[in-house]
Each structure stands twice: as C-alpha cells, then as structure tokens.
Amino acid sequence: MYLRYSYRVYPTVGQRQALSRTFGCARVVYNDALVLRKADRSRIPTGVLAKSVITDAKKTDARSWLGSVSVDALQSSIRDLDTAYRNFFDSKSGKRAGRPVGLPRFKSRKDSRQSLRFSRNGFRIRGNGKLNLARIGDVRVKWSRALPADPSSVTIVLDPSGRYFASFVVDVEPDHLAELDTEIGIDLGLTTYAVCSDGTVIDNPRFLRKAERKLKAAQRALSRKAKGSKNRAKARRKVARAHAKVADTRMDWLHKQTTRLIRETQVIYLEDLNVRGLARTRLAKSVHDAGWSTFRRLLEEKAARYGRDVGVIGRYEPTSQVCSACGVLDGPKPLGIRTWACGACGTSHDRDLNAARNILAAGRADRLNACGGPVGPGVAIPRRARPVETGTHRNAGRTGCKPRAADAAGIPVLQRGEDVNGKGQSCQYLDPSAPL
Ligand SMILES: [Zn+2]
Secondary structure: OEEEEEEEEEOOHHHHHHHHHHHHHHHHHHHHHHHHHHHOOOOOOHHHHHHHHHHHHHOOOOOHHHHHOOHHHHHHHHHHHHHHHHHHHHHHHOOOOOOOOOOOOOOOOOOOOEEEEEEHHHEEEOOOOOEEEOOOEEEEEEOOOOOOOOOOEEEEEEOOOOOEEEEEEEEOOOOOOOOOOOEEEEEEOOOEEEEEOOOOEEEOOOHHHHHHHHHHHHHHHHHOOOOOOHHHHHHHHHHHHHHHHHHHHHHHHHHHHHHHHHHHOOEEEEEOOOHHHHOOOOOHHHHHHHOHHHHHHHHHHHHHHHOOEEEEEOOOOOOOOEOOOOOOEOOOOOOOOOEEEOOOOOOEEEHHHHHHHHHHHHHHHHHHHHOOOOOOOOOOOOOOOOOOOOOOOOOOOOOOOOOOOOOOOOOOOOOOOOOOOOOOOOOOOOOOOOOO
C-alpha cells in the first residue's frame, strides 16, 4: 500500500527563489496544457501535450524561461492534469466513488498553497541526509522519523503560513498486528467526541473553539490593512499560521486517538454520518472542528495497514431510538434528552452509550448477514497516495536497481512493526483551509 510521509524542509533564500520559479513554471505548463485540452475535445496523448507545452514552448521567446527549471517537475505537472481529467471522467461514469469531481481548473499565482512534484528522476536523498532536488539544490530536511522504504516521488508543498514540506510516497507492505477478539461500536457526537460501546468516553477537544479569540484578533488585524500592502501580506500569514496551528493540533490528536483504537480493537463499527449535510446547519463550525471524516478516514487507513476492520453501518439505522437491552423501538427523542428509561424493560440509558451499543449490534448483524463467517475487510484498502512513477529514464523502474534513499547515512530504515508508536502513521498533509 502507498503511504505518504511528510517532513518539514528548510530551503535557503536562494533555494526558495528557485522553488518559487519552479512553482510558477509548473503552473504555466499546467495551464497551457489545460488550454490545449479544452480547445481540442479529443484526448491529446500526454507525450504530444508535453512536447508542445514544454519542449517546443521552451524554444519560443514567450516561454524561454521554462528552460531554467527542472523538466521533471514540469512533466509531473502535466501528469497531474491527466489525473485530474481521469478523475473527472471516472466520477462522471460512476467508476469513482465519493462526491462528484469537476473539470480541472486553472491554477493561479495567488493560490495559497503551492506544490510541485518530482518523480524518481528528479530527486535523491544524499548520504548526509539532505534532499537533492533537480535544479534546486541540496535542501535541509528535518527527519522527524525514518522513511520505511525507498520513496518513489516527492511533493514539495508551500503552505499558506509559509512553511515548506516534503511529502514522500512510499510503498509499504501491510503490517498486520496480532489478532484480538475485541469489537466496539462508536457513537460520534459534539457534546462528547465519541462514546464507545464498552463505556469509554473521548472528550471533545474543540480546538477551533479554543483558538477562536486569537483567530478573531488576527483576522481583524488583517481586515484593517490596505489591499496589496506588505503589512497585509504579513497579517495574512499570521492568520494562516493561527489556522495551521489549529489544524495541526487537531490532526495530531486524531492520529493519537485512531492509533490507540486500532491497536486495542479488532473490529470497529461506526455510523455513516452525513457530515456534509450537518455542516450546512447551525452546527457547521463545531462539525468541521470535530473532523469526523478525517477520524473515519484515518481509522480505515490504519485498519487496512494493521489488519483490523472498520464497519460502517447505514445512515438511517435508528440508533438512538432503540433500547439496546431489549430492542424495543422507543421512538425519536429530542437532542436535549441525554438519559432516558426504556418503557418496556425499564433499563435507564445514557443516550450516547445506548447508541454506541446499537451501532455495535447493527454492525455485527450486518457482518453475519454478509458472509456468516469471519470478518471481511470493512473497506477497500485505501490508495490515497499517488502510485509509483517509474519516470522516463530507461533503467528507472528496473528491478535490482539499488535503493538509493532510505538507507543512506543518517536516515535509519525502520524495521517492520516498529512504527506503531502513537504518532501519525499515514501522515497526510492537511490543508488548513479545509478542516475536514
Ligand atoms: Zn428496553
């Protein structure tokens, strides 16, 4: 399975200039290619596209500066456009699950998040631990943990708060933990973050709510600055930094919670929440702050990696209306009622704990209906990260090619099974402007 490993990188002033030049060129190439594909409804082969917007364009006066940056990054940019179109068509034909994907759009110089990607040909990790990027140089990396395998590509990201990250794609074998016989149902909420059917309660940390005053002050300061001024740019970065802090803290917390749950439980059942629907209500801010979708995604990814299962029960299961002790349907109850006593058997219930128990029961029933035997994986193995790119060099994808990155001096290679340490396992970069 493919995972992303992100690290903070610290380019020098000169390297930052070179990076921003490369961001710009990759964007221009992407937009030029998009113009061509929009004009010609037939699908232009990527090679032809690359020739006209990179190789031929370099020879013209208007695009001669494309020669000053890494061609590998430019080619990756065209492949991104290809992927964007494929996602759009797959989404249209129903081959791709999830919410509908729109047509690719033009990139802008003013986009708050800039990124570019290097394939195998465009980067290498030096023996001294520095990351060499084509036409950029040796960039200092903070190796916060070891890379588990030789990376197949790296994406350099500049986030709105001015930080640079290198996000590596690595192909790792699933690392199944010893099987347990524990099963839980989890009821997600806003008053308490989660209540498990075994009675454990996870409090809602409300990171955004706690930071709201600081954020408001930063935003107010920003709104007072003159448009286009340097002070405005500075104030904008301050707002972005405040948002990034909230998003980072939330992500860290979510990673810790999900890792713990996956380690302790064999099968986890969740309710299929209509997060997008709830986010349109009065509760929007709190719903986004909770990050339920990320919670579920992390659980599913980690379950696939560590040999656990996540089952999701239907959205319309009346989990809060049924008595978990005798099964009587007791009718809907307003949200304000936290505890109630069953009219049939007299058991007194905590609303959330009762729901969690019902989720567990519904999940078990689903499973028995589905196969009657051992648990099948609750979800397909997530393939979030981009698959291996072999690059264009003839020997790039050949087997027997010496791995040149992970075991380089200074970057210890992890042994399998070592990585379950409570830290983020599939540390995907979280865009602070999109809290879910
Ligand atoms: Zn009852």
